Amino acid sequence: MNRSLCRQAKPTSLRRNKRGISTVIGAVFFFAIAMTLTSFFYEVAQNQILMQQYDAQKVTENVDARLQILSGGGVNITLTNRGPIVASVSRLWVIDKTTNTHRAYTLDTDVHPWTTEVITSTSISGWQAMTENNEYTIKVVTSRGNILEPTPFTAVTGRTVSVTSYPPWVSDGVMAVSTSSSETPVPQISRNDKGDPYDGGKVWLSLKNTGSITFFLTFQTRIVFKNTVTGKAYASRLDKWEIFTWTGTRWDMVSSGVISWDKASRAVYPGNVFVVEFETPQEAPGHASNIPSGTYWVYLRLEGFDDNGKSYFQEVYYGTLTF
Amino acid sequence: MMKRLLGDRRGVSPIVADLMLLVITVAAFSLMYGTSNQWISLQRTNQMQTITERLVIEDAWFRSATPKYVNITMTNIGRIDLEVKYVQINGISCTVLNSSDGSGVFPEVEIQETKYMNVYLDWATGQDYTITVTTDRGNSFESVFVSPS
Numbered sequence: 144m145n146r147s148l149c150r151q152a153k154p155t156s157l158r159r160n161k162r163g164i165s166t167v168i169g170a171v172f173f174f175a176i177a178m179t180l181t182s183f184f185y186e187v188a189q190n191q192i193l194m195q196q197y198d199a200q201k202v203t204e205n206v207d208a209r210l211q212i213l214s215g216g217g218v219n220i221t222l223t224n225r226g227p228i229v230a231s232v233s234r235l236w237v238i239d240k241t242t243n244t245h246r247a248y249t250l251d252t253d254v255h256p257w258t259t260e261v262i263t264s265t266s267i268s269g270w271q272a273m274t275e276n277n278e279y280t281i282k283v284v285t286s287r288g289n290i291l292e293p294t295p296f297t298a299v300t301g302r303t304v305s306v307t308s309y310p311p312w313v314s315d316g317v318m319a320v321s322t323s324s325s326e327t328p329v330p331q332i333s334r335n336d337k338g339d340p341y342d343g344g345k346v347w348l349s350l351k352n353t354g355s356i357t358f359f360l361t362f363q364t365r366i367v368f369k370n371t372v373t374g375k376a377y378a379s380r381l382d383k384w385e386i387f388t389w390t391g392t393r394w395d396m397v398s399s400g401v402i403s404w405d406k407a408s409r410a411v412y413p414g415n416v417f418v419v420e421f422e423t424p425q426e427a428p429g430h431a432s433n434i435p436s437g438t439y440w441v442y443l444r445l446e447g448f449d450d451n452g453k454s455y456f457q458e459v460y461y462g463t464l465t466f
Numbered sequence: 467m468m469k470r471l472l473g474d475r476r477g478v479s480p481i482v483a484d485l486m487l488l489v490i491t492v493a494a495f496s497l498m499y500g501t502s503n504q505w506i507s508l509q510r511t512n513q514m515q516t517i518t519e520r521l522v523i524e525d526a527w528f529r530s531a532t533p534k535y536v537n538i539t540m541t542n543i544g545r546i547d548l549e550v551k552y553v554q555i556n557g558i559s560c561t562v563l564n565s566s567d568g569s570g571v572f573p574e575v576e577i578q579e580t581k582y583m584n585v586y587l588d589w590a591t592g593q594d595y596t597i598t599v600t601t602d603r604g605n606s607f608e609s610v611f612v613s614p615s
Contacts, residue, residue, distance in 0.1 A: 164488065165487070165488060165491055168488075168491065168492060168495070169491070169495070172495040172498075172499055175499060176499060176502060179502070179503055179506055180506065183506045183507075183509070183510045186510055186514065187510060187513050187514060187517070190514045190517050190518065191517055194517050194518060194545075197520075197545075233541075234524065234541075234580070236524065236525055238525075240614060243527075243528070243530070243614045245525055245527040245537075247524075247525070247539065282524070282525070284522075284524055284541070286543065286578070287543060288520065288522035288541065288543040290522070290524065
């Protein structure tokens with residue numbers, strides 16, 4: 144009796160077990176598929192995050208370059224890292240616009256945050272001297288792919304050219320110096336320090352809000368006189384700002400003012416052009432008590448920051464003047 | 467004895483059927499899993515490679531030779547090697563004259579490598595030209611350059 148019971152019980156338990164196996168196998172397969180899908184999305188998402196961080200680093204990079212043109216067509220490049228991460232400068236492009244010649248020089252210079260590195264053209268392999276009075280553009284390329292490019296300049300020994308990483312709302316293409324063509328070239332910036340108009344034309348620095356949001360600009364202006372003999376520099380404040388808007392047919396001035404304090408602030412709406420006019424320095428060499436007469440390199444400078452704290456400045460060499 | 471054997475044989479066919487069903491199920495799922503896994507891994511590889519591509523067009527030199535062409539210099543700043551598939555200037559596809567990789571071929575650019583290519587363009591003076599470089603993975607990189615006046 145017991146034996147027959149055992150015989151009958153065996154196949155039943157086997158069959159019961161087999162029925163459960165397919166469910167388990169099915170579950171394992173579905174689990175495997177689910178894991179594969181999850182890992183797919185996870186890996187893609189991880190990679191996306193990594194590349195977003197990579198792109199964010201590129202945006203964070205903030206290197207300014209300043210070039211000083213030396214005699215014999217050489218150049219001194221001063222790189223200042225104003226960002227929080229190390230920037231590696233990989234290439235310098237020198238473009239002679241007069242002869243339409245492009246030259247690239249490979250660099251390998253790391254600039255640590257808030258430090259300055261100076262590169263001299265004599266240390267650049269294969270450096271070709273710049274031609275005096277030819278028009279040039281230079282580009283400084285970092286390993287993250289940022290390209291700093293100033294407005295074109297004329298190669299004049301002693302001239303300083305600044306390359307600034309502009310905020311995204313500034314079109315560096317609009318940044319330019321214009322002199323009034325109806326007036327003669329400026330023999331001197333100012334005859335005295337009493338606010339009398341000088342003998343030549345006005346000079347403007349301009350920038351345009353090319354973004355879609357309004358920014359609030361805090362700025363100051365400077366005229367810098369650098370003595371050609373002693374190298375000593377003197378700075379003086381300049382005076383006027385204007386904002387223009389495009390009506391579709393012409394630029395209309397919407398507001399203007401005098402820079403009476405060290406810094407001024409103004410909202411610049413999308414599409415507006417912000418202009419700073421340089422006309423009357425408060426102090427001029429030979430007339431101010433602390434600036435002696437002599438021959439000076441004259442630079443015009445606009446500097447400031449927006450409401451996000453993004454700073455910029457532009458400096459333009461004006462000419463050599465004797466006071 | 468004979469009776470017992472016959473009794474045992476009667477239970478074989480359900481077991482065989484169960485086993486066959488099990489084998490078929492396992493085979494079907496294995497096939498399905500293998501195929502889907504392969505497809506997913508291919509998609510993952512493609513997508514991850516596409517995500518990690520970065521290219522910067524450093525310079526465009528508008529040359530006045532006959533015929534006119536543009537010398538484009540670019541650097542791979544991404545995390546993967548890439549291959550230039552075609553170049554468009556102001557929306558028009560350009561033929562390559564030569565490149566770092568030889569005559570008539572678009573270059574392959576390795577990580578951190580800089581390469582050039584010359585493409586035919588009958589450019590006009592003082593014009594804006596939007597240069598779009600497209601890779602074989604379908605990414606496009608764009609820059610605007612102004613021809614000399």
